[in-house]
Amino acid sequence: MPATTARSADTRRNILDAARRIMAHKGYSAVGLNEVLAAAAVPKGSFYHYFSSKDAFGEALLKSYFDDYLADMDQVLAQPGRSAAERLMSYWQMWRETQSFDECQGKCLAVKLGAEVSDLSEPMRLALKEGTGAIVDRLERAITSGLTDGSVAIDGAPRETAQILYDMWLGASVMAKIHRSLEPLDATTAMTRRLLHA
Template sequence: MNRTTDTREHILQTAESLILGKGFAAVGLGPILSAAGVPKGSFYHWFPSKEAFGVALLERYFERYLESLDERFGSAAGTGRARVLGYFADWMDRQRDGGCAQQCLAVKLAAEVADLSEPMRQALEVGTRRITARIAGALQTASQDGSLPAGADPASLAVTLYTLWIGASVLTKAQRDATPFEAAWAHTLHLLGADLH
């Protein structure tokens, strides 16, 4: 990266931690610029508005998340089902006890910005669809290697699982209790046939 793209990345990185803590609407440009140590002109050089900045923030988050999924699901270790189960086990470990509030931008912003900004809602939609497509690909691998129950549809199952875990994340955050994750994990084992082995 050159110095100017470093500045853009620095603004996004700094803002992400602030927004994870307080939400998008609650964090004004002043605190972001102050924390990043950059002048207002630098911000507007990269982002014509706060809304455009929000879109860039979400796109950056999803790109990084998808890279981690590609690395996990592209591994040759274990069955396809084991890789998918490992993904959700890590999700539960990282985010239990409300920890997602400090890690998961999609969960943090989904409800807040869906009605606030159509471009940000679209960025969330595109990002989450790409995640479910990656999960579906991993489940397709599981189907091919025989580790997924016969007759399971990878695309439909991917949407079901991702919806289940997003819901568990929201409830865990609201309740400050890991019970929703435990229920999601038990249901995931059942859907993937892992509770039978």
């Protein structure tokens, strides 16, 4: 990759990383582009060199977030020497930990931005749909692996169970933010164990 292209990619990533940190606390609508560019130490006039619009920026932000999230998830779900049930419970523990930051305000952009941007931007809604769908795909595969190794038992189909679990954890994360308490996540951990018979 030529040096100029590499610098451009680094600057673009720097903008997205700064936006992720700020929007995890404030949401999407409350954050102006100038605040993001200042945090990224990028000149104000150069935003449109990297993104064609604020919508394109929001879409890129979510895609970048899910790329990183899914890579972390893949690592947890591929831990060697552990049953599928143990790997799944490690994933949920990771989720609980990321949602415990800043008085349960968390770091998950799907939790923070999901309802807000789905009504504002179709490209961002679709990025959320694709990213959350990829999470459910991985949960389905892990549950299927657990059925194979005998560490998981479920009452429904793997896909249905994966979707229910994801929806349950997403809802619990919102409730943890509202109550500023980990109790909804702890209750969901217990229910997850029951649903998976793990």
